[in-house]
Amino acid sequence: MARQSTTSDVFNAVGDLHRREILDVLAARESTVGELVDRLGLSQPQASKHLRVLREVGLVRCRTKGSSRVYRIHGPSLAPMRTWLTQLTESINEHYDRLDDYLATMQSTTTSPPESEIRT
Amino acid sequence: MARQSTTSDVFNAVGDLHRREILDVLAARESTVGELVDRLGLSQPQASKHLRVLREVGLVRCRTKGSSRVYRIHGPSLAPMRTWLTQLTESINEHYDRLDDYLATMQSTTTSPPESEIRT
DNA sequence: TTGACATATTCCGATATCGGTATATAATGT
DNA sequence: ACATTATATACCGATATCGGAATATGTCAA
Numbered sequence: 236m237a238r239q240s241t242t243s244d245v246f247n248a249v250g251d252l253h254r255r256e257i258l259d260v261l262a263a264r265e266s267t268v269g270e271l272v273d274r275l276g277l278s279q280p281q282a283s284k285h286l287r288v289l290r291e292v293g294l295v296r297c298r299t300k301g302s303s304r305v306y307r308i309h310g311p312s313l314a315p316m317r318t319w320l321t322q323l324t325e326s327i328n329e330h331y332d333r334l335d336d337y338l339a340t341m342q343s344t345t346t347s348p349p350e351s352e353i354r355t
Numbered sequence: 356m357a358r359q360s361t362t363s364d365v366f367n368a369v370g371d372l373h374r375r376e377i378l379d380v381l382a383a384r385e386s387t388v389g390e391l392v393d394r395l396g397l398s399q400p401q402a403s404k405h406l407r408v409l410r411e412v413g414l415v416r417c418r419t420k421g422s423s424r425v426y427r428i429h430g431p432s433l434a435p436m437r438t439w440l441t442q443l444t445e446s447i448n449e450h451y452d453r454l455d456d457y458l459a460t461m462q463s464t465t466t467s468p469p470e471s472e473i474r475t
Numbered sequence: 476t477t478g479a480c481a482t483a484t485t486c487c488g489a490t491a492t493c494g495g496t497a498t499a500t501a502a503t504g505t
Numbered sequence: 506a507c508a509t510t511a512t513a514t515a516c517c518g519a520t521a522t523c524g525g526a527a528t529a530t531g532t533c534a535a
Contacts, residue, residue, distance in 0.1 A: 250370035251523085255439065262446035268482055281524065283483050302481050302532040310447045313440065319375065320437060326382035327430045371493085388512060401494065403513050422502040422511050 245315050248292045253277060254285050258308055261295060265307035365435050368412045373397060374405050378428055381415060385427035 248254055256275050260266060266274070272282050286306055289295040293312035297304045368374055376395050380386060386394070392402050406426055409415040413432035417424045 246372075246375070247370045250367045252366075253523095255366070258443060259446070262443050263450045269480095278525070279482070280484080280526085284523085287483080299532080302479095304482065308447060310444065313444070316436075317440060317444075320433065320440065323378060323382050324430065324433070324437075326379070327428060330383045373493095389510095398495070399512070400496085400514080404493085407513080419502080422509090424512065 243288060243292055245292050245294065245312060246319075248288050248294055249316065251285070251288075253281070254289055257282070257285055257289065258294065261306060261308040265305050267300075267303040267305055269303060271306070363408060363412055365412050365414060365432060366439075368408050368414055369436065371405070371408075373401070374409055377402070377405055377409065378414065381426060381428040385425050387420075387423040387425055389423060391426070 249258070253275070257271055260271060260274055268279065268282050268286065271277065271286075272279050275282070277285070286295060286297075290297065293309055295306050296309050297306045299305075369378070373395070377391055380391060380394055388399065388402050388406065391397065391406075392399050395402070397405070406415060406417070410417065413429055415426050416429050417426045419425075
């Protein structure tokens with residue numbers, strides 16, 4: 236059978252370093268494609284294509300200003316990631332099996348006692 | 356030129372839905388490969404391969420117990436994602452240009468004034 | 476309209492990724 | 506040693522992804 240269609244989502248979009256870099260820049264200030272190209276050293280088509288991916292998952296939006304396009308980040312679209320990460324972390328902290336960690340810690344370092352703090 | 360080597364990192368590992376599902380299960384309790392296969396409806400090789408990716412980026416660890424392997428999640432390896440997400444969010448909140456949002460809001464809804472709260 | 480500039484899209488080649496099937500490896504029990 | 510169970514790996518085919526080069530589209534100015 237074939238590969239599962241990725242139906243590009245936020246997680247996927249953020250999986251690419253160049254796209255994260257674009258988001259980093261846009262988080263500080265909205266920018267035109269040309270500015271991103273200069274700032275990040277991307278080729279122009281490369282930038283346009285990554286911006287398209289980001290646009291399609293809702294992470295950025297753009298408006299036309301003169302003959303160029305100004306992109307800005309759309310924070311709320313990060314929600315699925317934030318939610319997943321938060322819930323995962325909560326679940327980890329909640330179900331953490333201290334015995335396992337105790338054993339693992341004993342196995343590696345016999346000198347210091349295992350930390351009993353909340354895990355992150 | 357060729358495609359940039361992905362040097363699989365945490366962001367990439369988490370980009371796949373099946374791997375996120377594996378992490379979801381492991382966040383609640385450590386499990387053997389077989390348990391993951393049953394629980395998630397994956398094929399056995401599929402599970403092993405995804406677990407390998409997760410292992411290589413440090414998101415899971417395993418130990419041998421009898422003839423099977425028990426995998427557990429390793430929370431701290433999520434740090435890069437948490438850090439990135441947090442800093443991005445902070446940057447967004449810090450540099451948010453209220454005028455833009457005001458205009459955008461005015462354009463879509465002329466009835467309610469723009470929210471002046473911190474963005475998420 | 477024509478030209479200049481900015482951006483988007485198309486086409487292409489190289490490669491990465493995913494899933495399936497078959498097989499190898501490891502641990503246990505008889 | 507042999508069989509059984511559990512997991513990992515190798516191999517393969519289909520497809521997705523990325524980057525580059527060339528081209529199309531859109532906007533403005535003269």
